[in-house]
Amino acid sequence: MNNYGGDLFTYITRRLIHTIFVIFIISFISFSLLHFIPGDPALTMLGPDATNEQIEALRKELWLDRPLHVQYAHWLTKVIQGDFGKSITYYENVTSVILRSLPISLYLGIIALGFSAIFGISMGIICAIRRATFLDNLISTFSNLGIAIPIFWLGLLGIYLFGYKLGWLPIQGFIWPSEGFGQSFLYSIMPIVCLGLPSLAILARQTRSSMLEVIQQDYIRTAKAKGLREHTIILRHALKNALIPIVTLIGVLARILIGGSVLVETVFNIPGLGKLLVNAAINKDFIIVQAGVLIISAITCFVNLVVDISYGWIDPRTRYE
């Protein structure tokens, strides 16, 4: 290629193919979960009280008597058409169960991401420009703690303090904003803060390092020599360049938020996808587990793809990888 920037189109195509490949492997992994169970899958799912007819019916329904690759092809075809099968524990289609829970998790996750981004990046900037002061040390300690504190424990702490002792916030449940904005806000504060805290801490740390690195660059020194005011330098020149490695973090953060949503939804009893997955894992409802793993992974891969493409667009050097 003779253009220095590299071909964005080729890069996007390559990442797309890579992502599709990875999703295929993940789909095979989540499909085959059923077959790693020691013992009979149908028996495990239905439990020891199931009659022989029920077990046989399930085996027929899931094509468990056919060869593995035939089963996989069958499952995959149905999945592409949007049919994930029928759940064992809820007597309805897995698709409709997921469609009920997914929006809640997405809603909380995206707001938590925004919350952690706004506060995390701001804190990181403050740390960088007020380096080695008390504020810097305080925020750095706080972000170290933010990664070390278990989210589920933080939720319990919040429930005890704000729900029970102070009585300010409801201790569990979830309401959509459309059903009452004020109430929805009260129900959502604690879950969102608990969800967003580790991401906030990671973003603060990364922003601090990136900013510190960028501030030492020559072009910042030039800007200062030109006489620009500090906040212009920080916001217009330093921040834009420091944000580049932070954008790549979003992929990592998506994984952390999704993982965290499992815990937060369990502690606060929110009917989202995370809680659905946990209940399904405990109750051995593998139909839901398969569907849940696939959907969550697809979302994660998609987010990573978007991050990779934006990164390739922002920084042309990555297109050669």
Added chain:
Amino acid sequence: MLKKSKNRFGNLGYIFKVMFARKVVIFGSIIIGVFFLIAVAAPWLAPYDPLEQNLRATLQPPSRIHLLGTDELGRDTLSRLIYGARISLLVAIVVVIIAGGSGTIMGLIAGYFGGLTNTIIMRITDALMALPPIVLMLAISAVIGGGLKSILFSVGIVLAPTYCRLMCGQILTLKQSDFIIAANVLGANDVRIIIRHLLPNAFPPLIVLLTINLGTAIMFEATLSFLGIGIKPPTPSWGSMVMEGYRFLVKNPVISFAPGIAISLLVLGFNLVGDGLRDALDPRLRGTI
């Protein structure tokens, strides 16, 4: 940066000096040291048997006979906390050794032999790393059914790919180095090159990752136990203690609070020491791992 040293271990003193110059690293090491001591000395330290029930003294608040109170079956919370340290650390060390070992071997193979082996191994690694850790652990635990085996397997599978990717990257960089080419020319076979030349030079980020992963493993084990698919009661695990205390949060919050503080402190300790290690070995890595 590191000074030239006469033997492989000459730099250790310098690394430790840089590492422990920072107060937070000393703080972290003290935390880890204390918890290790507690775990080792558990049978002598714990005032009561962690499994011993006393149904006449359930849900007691902290007092002189039970320093942290008792839980719903009358078991002493402090003793359970102390034995929980033993279990958490043991599980974490075993898991990290297994995951680190297998991940490193796969990474070495992928990096060294390249080509199709590399592609296959790295694609699987990418797929495993694309899944959010908790989701993967949930799925595997659903299959295996919970308990110690389940934790070892699921946490291991989640942690191993990181090592694989790290070592593969290190090998790919080091493969081009002069000393590797020289060793090849001198007739060293593959295994010798990998073990004697590549591995020792790839150590620094490996050690950092191992340290930080000890904290991560403790967090994951606590998470799985909290969800009910890890260490099952009555064995005292910090995670399951938090879960058990959930129901009695109003009557006796100490049951849930104490193990959470323990988890936070220990993970914090490992993170701080890991950070210190990384900064001492190569400050350029700051902010990345």
